[in-house]
Amino acid sequence: MxxxxxxxxxxxxxxxxxxxxxxxxxxxxxxxxxxxxxxxxxxxxxxxxxxxxxxxxxxxxxxxxxxxxxxxxxxxxxxxxxxxxxxxxxxxxxxxxxxxxxxxxxxxxxxxxxxxxxxxxxxxxxxxxxxxxxxxxxxxxxxxxxxxxxxxxxxxxxxxxxxxxxxxxxxxxxxxxxxxxxxxxxxxxxxxxxxxIRTAEMIKLMENTYRDINIALANEFAQIAEEAGVNVWDAIKLANKHPRVNILKPGPGVGGHCIAVDPWFLTEDSTKSRIITLAREINDGMPVYVMHIVKDMLKDIKKPSVTIFGVAYKADVGDTRETPALKFIRLAEKEGFRIRVYDPYVSDGKFEYPVLFMDDAISDSDCVVVLTDHSEFESLPTDMIGDLMRTRRIVDTRDCIDHEQWRKSGFEVRVLGC
Incomplete structure (x- = not known):
């Protein structure tokens, strides 16, 4: 052959x-x-x-x-x-x-x-x-x-x-x-x-469903932690010190061509998929949860301008398939927010919304919302960004920025799960 x-x-x-x-x-x-x-x-x-x-x-x-x-x-x-x-x-x-x-x-x-x-x-x-x-x-x-x-x-x-x-x-x-x-x-x-052949079909779906359910658990932990006044990121790191525990990270939702999609393939002909369905609903609901955080932070501003940092579904790639960022942006627009997008890995024209240079995306913005944990976001020029914005506020949904550095630059910082 x-x-x-x-x-x-x-x-x-x-x-x-x-x-x-x-x-x-x-x-x-x-x-x-x-x-x-x-x-x-x-x-x-x-x-x-x-x-x-x-x-x-x-x-x-x-x-x-x-x-x-x-x-x-x-x-x-x-x-x-x-x-x-x-x-x-x-x-x-x-x-x-x-x-x-x-x-x-x-x-x-x-x-x-x-x-x-x-x-x-x-x-x-x-x-x-x-x-x-x-x-x-x-x-x-x-x-x-x-x-x-x-x-x-x-x-x-x-x-x-x-x-x-x-x-x-x-x-x-x-x-x-x-x-x-x-x-x-x-x-x-x-x-x-x-x-x-059927086992081979099942294996791929099981692998991605396992990860989806684990992420849903982490996202639920994040919401519980906020209510309890606990930093979920610290709690997960310490819980994972247990040799038989491996909790994944929470975030603004699940994207990609596999994890956000494949679990549903197991549910279509089965009546025994309650956890799978619930996990999908939890993860699909995370953009709404993040929207509540952003709305609360901006409740004193009419028609705020919001900058999205990262629309790729995962770090350090330009892939936007099934990205939760798209759902968040649409929710924000329905709330009357002005939305601008910056992503160092996504070219303009490759996403449903214009992808701008960083300076253009943050100019006169009221809030930055970090939706992707790109490596670049770990060490940004916080003073310069603050000088270009109208009000200094940032929401980190990935625990990927230096919170103390942003606070030193005068930013109000909110972190998912804290």
């Missing part, structure tokens, strides 16, 4: 395609976005990711990789497209996965292997993917193979984690698993664990 066709050239599909291409395979990457295809073929990365540019140049220059808007004949097809969340019905939106799978039906040949990397609810490969592919006239297991190998990587460290993290491979049968395992062994240094 030497020819691979990867469907989807996003945050997961492109790195995956390039890793295969630089490890001995002839790879075609497919995306319906012509701009992405053109950029990639010109060796221009469509998003920032450490090491991705060098890998793309190597793959294209070696003629082992090219991008196309349509699938090509291959030995292996890898589907790596997004699985969005259908908010109205609280379930996985399978439309991209279904469309990608349908696009390869006419190219499917005997003994082909189809791998789904996209995150899906348990049973999706058997109930949906297999049935679509059998529209080719071929029969799964008898004529072709299906496996699920969910990605486990975070933006900013994707290539390292794809290579070094353990991977889970679940096939429709033993042969499917063996073929998929052999394929990923070409670049994965971590252990590759073989399991059933």
């Amino acid at each position: 030497k020819k691979i066709c990867v469907i989807g050239l996003g945050y997961i599909g492109l790195p995956t395609a390039l890793l295969f291409a630089t490890n001995g395979y002839d790879v075609v990457g497919v995306d319906i976005n012509t701009e992405i295809v053109e950029k990639v073929n010109r060796k221009i990365i469509p998003f920032e990711e450490d090491g991705l540019k060098d890998l793309l140049v190597e793959a294209v220059d070696s003629h082992q990789f090219r991008a196309s808007t349509t699938p090509k004949n291959a030995d292996v097809f890898v589907v790596a497209v997004p699985t969005p969340f259908d908010k109205e019905n609280r379930m996985a939106d399978m439309s991209y996965v279904i469309a990608a799978t349908r696009s390869i039906v006419k190219f499917l040949k005997k003994d082909n292997l189809v791998i789904l990397e996209s995150t899906v609810p348990p049973g999706a490969c058997e109930k949906c993917i297999a049935l679509i592919l059998e529209g080719s006239g071929l029969k799964v297991i008898d004529d072709f193979y299906i496996a699920h190998c969910p990605e486990r990587a975070i933006p900013g460290n994707t290539l390292y984690e794809m290579v070094n993290n353990d991977r889970m491979v679940g096939g429709m049968d033993i042969r499917s698993s063996e073929l998929a395992k052999e394929l990923y062994e070409s670049f994965v240094v971590g252990d590759i664990h073989v399991t059933s």
Whole structure:
């Protein structure tokens, strides 16, 4: 199996395609976005990711990789497209996965292997993917193979984690698993664990749901701590000194393409998901809770101007998918606040609101609200910022700034969970 066709050239599909291409395979990457295809073929990365540019140049220059808007004949097809969340019905939106799978039906040949990397609810490969592919006239297991190998990587460290993290491979049968395992062994240094296809689907959802519930617990601790007059950040650090305790950090909500979405995939066909649902509601409600803090701080100002520091969903990346900052900004606008945004990692035009230079974002502002814990925010010129603002107030939802330094510069400081 030497020819691979990867469907989807996003945050997961492109790195995956390039890793295969630089490890001995002839790879075609497919995306319906012509701009992405053109950029990639010109060796221009469509998003920032450490090491991705060098890998793309190597793959294209070696003629082992090219991008196309349509699938090509291959030995292996890898589907790596997004699985969005259908908010109205609280379930996985399978439309991209279904469309990608349908696009390869006419190219499917005997003994082909189809791998789904996209995150899906348990049973999706058997109930949906297999049935679509059998529209080719071929029969799964008898004529072709299906496996699920969910990605486990975070933006900013994707290539390292794809290579070094353990991977889970679940096939429709033993042969499917063996073929998929052999394929990923070409670049994965971590252990590759073989399991059933439904278990592989379940594992990814369990991992992200565990983290979502842990964050929800931390967010509830933060609210209780405020009522009790306790600094939740200090309490969590000390509680985590216990060898069997690992509480995550609270914050303004949960974002990203996985943790904020995947737990719902477990709830859509289950009546046993009370904690999962409650955790999602707690985390989704955090922008509202932060809004109450900001409103209380600005209750003496009519139509205040508020500056947002950080709209990326996590530190030191430019990824804004499912960011809680967007919900907070919309809430603030409904309250009549004037909102301006500064994020050193997010380019203007890559977010629903204009992203300004810091000086422009803080000029005549009444309050800064820190929503992302970018490293840059740890040591900002507090006196200069204060001089540009109308009133010196700051709300820290990530415990990521030097509170004493800001207070020395005359700022009123509020911290989530304190």
